[in-house]
Amino acid sequence: MVLAENSYLELMPGVTIPHRNARYYARTDITVDPTATLLFSEIVMPGRKYHDGGEMFVYDLYSTMIKAERPDGENLFTEKLVIEPARFPVRYGGIMGDHDVFGNVILLTPKEHADAILEEVVPGRDGKVVSGASRLPNDAGLIFKVLGPESEPVKAKVRDFWALVRKAVLDTTIPPVPLWG
Numbered sequence: 001m002v003l004a005e006n007s008y009l010e011l012m013p014g015v016t017i018p019h020r021n022a023r024y025y026a027r028t029d030i031t032v033d034p035t036a037t038l039l040f041s042e043i044v045m046p047g048r049k050y051h052d053g054g055e056m057f058v059y060d061l062y063s064t065m066i067k068a069e070r071p072d073g074e075n076l077f078t079e080k081l082v083i084e085p086a087r088f089p090v091r092y093g094g095i096m097g098d099h100d101v102f103g104n105v106i107l108l109t110p111k112e113h114a115d116a117i118l119e120e121v122v123p124g125r126d127g128k129v130v131s132g133a134s135r136l137p138n139d140a141g142l143i144f145k146v147l148g149p150e151s152e153p154v155k156a157k158v159r160d161f162w163a164l165v166r167k168a169v170l171d172t173t174i175p176p177v178p179l180w181g
Contacts, residue, residue: 002071003036003108008169010039012162014070015101015151017045018059030068030108032076032140037109037169040066041158044083045151046100056178057085057089057101066106068140076140079106097146099130103146103163110141118142118167119162124136129153133161 003009017026032038042064046056062083081104083090090096096117107114108114121144122147123132129148136143148154163174 001029001038001090003032003038005033005035007033007036009037010040010162012068012158013037014064015045017047018050018052018062019133020055020058022059023061025057025063025071026136027065028067030066031071032068032108033071037107038141039105039112039162039165039166040101041105042152042156043101043103043139044146046096049100057090059085064104065082068106068108074138075125076108077136079104079143099147099149100126101146101148101151103131103144103148103154103158105146105158106136106141106142107161107165108136108141109165113165113168114139114141117161117164118166120168126157127153129157131157131161 016024030038044062047059049054063080066079070076118133120132129146131146133142133143133144145164146154146157159174166172166174
């Protein structure tokens with residue numbers, strides 16, 4: 001994926017729900033101009049939570065890698081997420097704890113936008129949802145993470161972050177939540 005000068009892209013696919021024995025692997029290579037903005041999110045369910053008695057964390061592998069660089073080849077960062085529930089249980093504190101849904105949002109944007117957005121993010125616990133943001137290396141932007149019990153409150157936190165991005169970068173609002181989710 002290549003973002004040219006002053007471009008803006010939101011890549012926010014639906015929720016990923018890995019089923020029993022699934023193996024999911026994705027790699028995203030990004031070349032981003034210093035003036036461009038990319039909002040990239042992923043939301044991962046624990047599996048088919050309400051399917052036939054539940055299939056939580058019984059998939060084999062969930063692995064994503066996001067690598068970003070500048071047009072001149074300067075490496076900005078690499079974000080690697082690997083979940084292998086059978087090898088490394090996820091219910092420990094510092095991993096998923098008692099949360100089921102994970103949201104990961106990468107924002108590549110000029111530093112002035114990242115600074116303005118980070119000032120507006122309220123980290124911490126909101127009911128049963130925990131979220132927070134931090135800076136990416138090399139002034140590449142921000143990373144925002146969310147943990148929650150269900151997809152809806154996690155999606156809501158991602159939407160809140162998305163609204164901050166739209167306001168800071170485009171001085172506009174996000175669309176209303178569609179009836180189908």
